[in-house]
Amino acid sequence: MSVIGLANETLTTPALIDFVDQHASVLPEDVSAYVRQIYRRNVQRNERLADQLEEAVVAMNGRGITPVLLKGAATLAATPERRGVRLMSDLDIMVMPDEAEDAISALRAIGYEIHAQASRESRRWFVELIRSIDVGAIDLQQAVPGPAYCYRDAALSHCVPMSLGRGSVRIPAPTYRALMLIIHDQFQDYGYWLGDLDLRHLVELRDLNSSIGGLDWKELTSHISGGLMKNAVETQLFALAELLGVEIPQALRSRLIPRLQFIRQLMQARFPGSRVPFLAMTVLDLRNYRREASLGYAQSARRGSWSMPKANTMHFLLKMATAVRAGKV
Template identity: 30%
Template sequence: MCRCLSVDDSANAVAELRASLPRLDDAAGWAGLVQTADADMLAPALRLALARKGLDDAMPAQVRAQLHRRYTMNALLNERIREDALHVTALCERLGIAPVVLKGGAYLFEAPPEMLGGRSMRDLDFLLPADQVDTVVDAMLDQGYMVKDEADDDTTYTHPALQRPGGVVAVELHHRVGQQRSLLSADMAWRDIRTLQTEPRLRVLSPTHRVWHNIFHSQVQDQGHSTGLIWLRQLADLVDICRRHGESIDWAALDQMMTDAGMDGVMRARLLQAERLLGLPWPLRAPPGPAARLRLHRASLLLKAPRTMAVTRMWAALMAPFKLHRMDLLYHCGTGHPVKLAKARLRHIRQVARKYRGNLLGRLWQRRQYDV
């Protein structure tokens, strides 16, 4: 799967991929590859990647038609999601507010038309100034939007998801860049916002901050670094950002941000995954180092042990409410005080237990495919 998605389109790499693909008559092998893609919402990206590499003829006709349908349907869906994004942006502009579209929402406006269906979307995320979120929510409710889900254990960085009648995905309004309080403040992000040539005008994080947000989201917020879970869809997003905006990414500044936050090892481990698994050229001056290589080896071993991976995903879901930066966000306990952190976690355990009561195991089961 990683070889298929790799951005290394050299003749040698494509030849090696062709040799490693299942045979045309190997229905089970192709079914497994498509199933792997589906597990990470990457079937449309798989179709796009194989076509780009000129490997349509390596697929059985039935699989090629199946992936083409997935891609076409996703492209049509993304057109609808673009309309939703522009609707929210226009509504905000009428209020004199300029929202910032986060994560995959930017892809919908940066990708060329022939690649629009290559990214699967589950929701739309916007960043707003904290003191303007309620104003936008009230306006959206007046426009017929409805709260899709009840609030999670906290609303300290995002409002409960909203969706309008006829809309295809939920909209989440954030006033922080991820579940963190001080690593990348909203003020810092706002100072380096970029504007896209759309009408109405959409705004996105700077390329440097988009790389930071992607790595923080997958490796810290979704615990990829601590558990060894790779989160391939987010890794593909990281590679896409680096390919599109490589010259605009200030790697020295990003390296300093990560070092100041104690996340330089996290960044190097993730970039090594991007290099080894998806062919991204190494972007930093310093090499990855043995710790990053050890992390990659651990993640590779986990991929070969599906049962262990299932248990790891469940553990990540169980621990999600008690993550370090989330506790600091909720209780301002800091990230370097073990006693304060332990007290915050005990306090939060009581709150979660009161909220879900007898349904605590059911809530955990709902989050077993944890990949927020």
Template identity: 35%
Template structure:
């Protein structure tokens, strides 16, 4: 019987360039597929040479997925450049966030192996109407039930978001203007990029309460720390709210445990943080016996959303039941574990 924990540990080792070892290769690849990390796994194993230790069919499959993802990323890069150019013509320098940043900044011959689901760009509130008009001129349209603008020929949805406030109280620093090949964009400093990943997963999507792990985003944070460096201590003390700080420390503890990223001792000091980290790892490695923990976390997240009137109570009765079921039984899990 294949243990989920064995596949999890082998995938993390592979992402660090280590050999997968005696784990079931098919189970590891299945988990990589689920977490959208298959191209990144291939790249890490190829750089270290550990790819040669895999069976030939596994090497060929990983290489095929990696090559397909590179072709898709080339299309995403062209789509992003076209959108930025259109916005620039209207006097708008969009703010890039999440996966759009490495796609824009990387040379074409060194595009990241990251699987990117959509393109996220932000504009100021006063620019939003003009931004939508410029994108509509390119053929983009809003689609019912889809958060973002789409065209049939594109590889990804383009999500146009309002810019987040910056300043000491928010923890987000002012972005800097970046020019590349005549395109002008805004890019957040590395600390703000890291904070955005953490808050998106642990607070916005509730992973801190639900005990879930987005391993792809953890891998993003690890690469950010290794390539650009992140002052984790400055990041964690930038927000005064204790719950937010606990969420940040929980993610930092996972970064240290999985990818050996150096963090301050304060991040692992709190018993609450250590328990949250243990809970996330335990349910990831033991999904069956850890199910009660996951259900308790889902109940806590659902109760928090109801208490905050986070859109649930405004839903129709049928819609409310569906959303509650999605939360309780992890139907909305997507690529998380």
């Protein structure tokens, strides 16, 4: 029951189907039946999401837009045989900044309404569009996940064209998809600063490594642009090796700060009350963060200097550390 409970909490219950299929003869019947039912229902839901995605893509293609599929949307298109494994709440789609208005118009023409939208001045612009007939929203974006300074070059240079039913899309190559997942968890969702684990995305990283060709570790490390990103990527890879048994090169799971971060993640998962005291670990990489952020945004003031985090930063992190977030432990 503890395994089922953790899977429910981390939104990974459908992924247990592989274990159930392999070991059904020694598992309690009710456990196998429960996992199979959740998996079957998720297959049905994700098939509807796939149909919804194809319709949206065709509409955008009609305006001359070939969108880039991110995260779960990329999984639906690239590995249809694994559609039932991943729980999804929305479809992440990226278009170029000069295509955004045409993309919104194309989606509104087929019945979507704007549910939420970031201001044009915000660093991460997005529009969330919904229809009452769908099982999920469309999260339309114009940039890859996380801070811009985490990426050395344009995402389009790492995408391959692909057909999606009647439509055409671009899908990031597996290693670049892995990079984006790591940056999403560690920086866009603040996992590196908060010590969070996202087991759903760790399972996805494992599946990417198990796909034909696997992940290219040399290529992955070639995208690392500084000390902060190196620590964040290696923290995720260390968790991938320790929790899911993925073979990671020793050089990518031997350094001290990633090891300390993983110990922190385990402690916080087992003892949630430790989350607030462990926030002190955020100062370990504050110097790296300020140096790399200043380089990324062309700000030269106090480059590489160290000081305590600002009060509003700590207030925000404290609020996030004590919030209940779906799928995070």
